[in-house]
Amino acid sequence: MPKVRVNEDVELAYESFGEGEPLLLIMGIGAQMVIWEDDFCRALAARGFRVIRFDNRDVGESTRLDQLRAPDIQKALRNRVLGRKVETPYTLEDMAADTFGLMDALGIESAHLCGLSLGGMIAQCMALARPTRVRSLAIMMSGPGELWAAVPTLTGLRALVKRPTDTSRAGLIEHFVRSWSALGANPHRTSSERLRELAAVSFDRGMSGRGFARQFGAIMAAPPRTRLLRKLRVPTVIVHGAQDPLIPPIAGRLMASQIPGARLVVIEGLGHDLGPSAWKYAIAAVEDNARRKLALGARRLGVLRAFTQKAVHV
Numbered sequence: 001m002p003k004v005r006v007n008e009d010v011e012l013a014y015e016s017f018g019e020g021e022p023l024l025l026i027m028g029i030g031a032q033m034v035i036w037e038d039d040f041c042r043a044l045a046a047r048g049f050r051v052i053r054f055d056n057r058d059v060g061e062s063t064r065l066d067q068l069r070a071p072d073i074q075k076a077l078r079n080r081v082l083g084r085k086v087e088t089p090y091t092l093e094d095m096a097a098d099t100f101g102l103m104d105a106l107g108i109e110s111a112h113l114c115g116l117s118l119g120g121m122i123a124q125c126m127a128l129a130r131p132t133r134v135r136s137l138a139i140m141m142s143g144p145g146e147l148w149a150a151v152p153t154l155t156g157l158r159a160l161v162k163r164p165t166d167t168s169r170a171g172l173i174e175h176f177v178r179s180w181s182a183l184g185a186n187p188h189r190t191s192s193e194r195l196r197e198l199a200a201v202s203f204d205r206g207m208s209g210r211g212f213a214r215q216f217g218a219i220m221a222a223p224p225r226t227r228l229l230r231k232l233r234v235p236t237v238i239v240h241g242a243q244d245p246l247i248p249p250i251a252g253r254l255m256a257s258q259i260p261g262a263r264l265v266v267i268e269g270l271g272h273d274l275g276p277s278a279w280k281y282a283i284a285a286v287e288d289n290a291r292r293k294l295a296l297g298a299r300r301l302g303v304l305r306a307f308t309q310k311a312v313h314v
Helices: 038-045 073-081 092-105 118-129 154-161 169-183 192-205 209-221 249-258 276-291 303-308
Strands: 003-005 011-017 021-026 049-054 111-116 134-140 236-241 263-267
Touching (some): 118 209, 169 192
Parallel strands (some): 236 263
Antiparallel strands (some): 011 049
């Protein structure tokens, strides 16, 4: 797997599919590039993109920052809920800078961005920091950092923060399958057999509980981006599962209410797991958004109007 150095301390492992306009796929917390499955990447490449997937810092084959302390997950969550400062070894902005560094190393001046969950938060930070380098923005199953709009179900919260008790290969694979199964929803839930295959690949590439905790700290320490999103002038689509137990659909609707010209696509029967049966909807949303031009003078909808407007349900 090729790697590039993106700053003094971090190398990112990456892989490319196809030729055409660059499209970066940014994965969620603790998840490796392989969760953007090969066939998903090939399907996007067939639509004229150079698809680039990569491991974020502290994940898979990218640099592990184990010289940095790992925050206590429950303490970080509690401090965020209580409005206290969350101590974190690095920030979402640092992870956004990594991704810009990947673009620089690959000679990419600007790219389409597609981020899922934490990846969607990183993509937002990138678009806010350097909008001229972002051709379009697809935000999946993510939120703008508002605590009130990100209250998970108890099942979703447990799946996120419960740590494995058995850290053997078999134990970690089963923990992966249980967690992702809890986050999914029918009919678009990824099968247990496929989750087990992805878990095995992930284990062999390298899992890191400490890396997960550092990424979690970055999420908890990030201030809300809601008002900042009003400044964006980038073609944007928000894709959310109607049954997401981790980041509820209201978070997606909130982002759509703030980003001028943003489109909201709600996938019925989808949780916090982009199962293969939902790929066609996600791919169509990414492609359509990348091909459209943001209308000049596009205005942000009022919050009430945006929250009552009809989303595209598929």
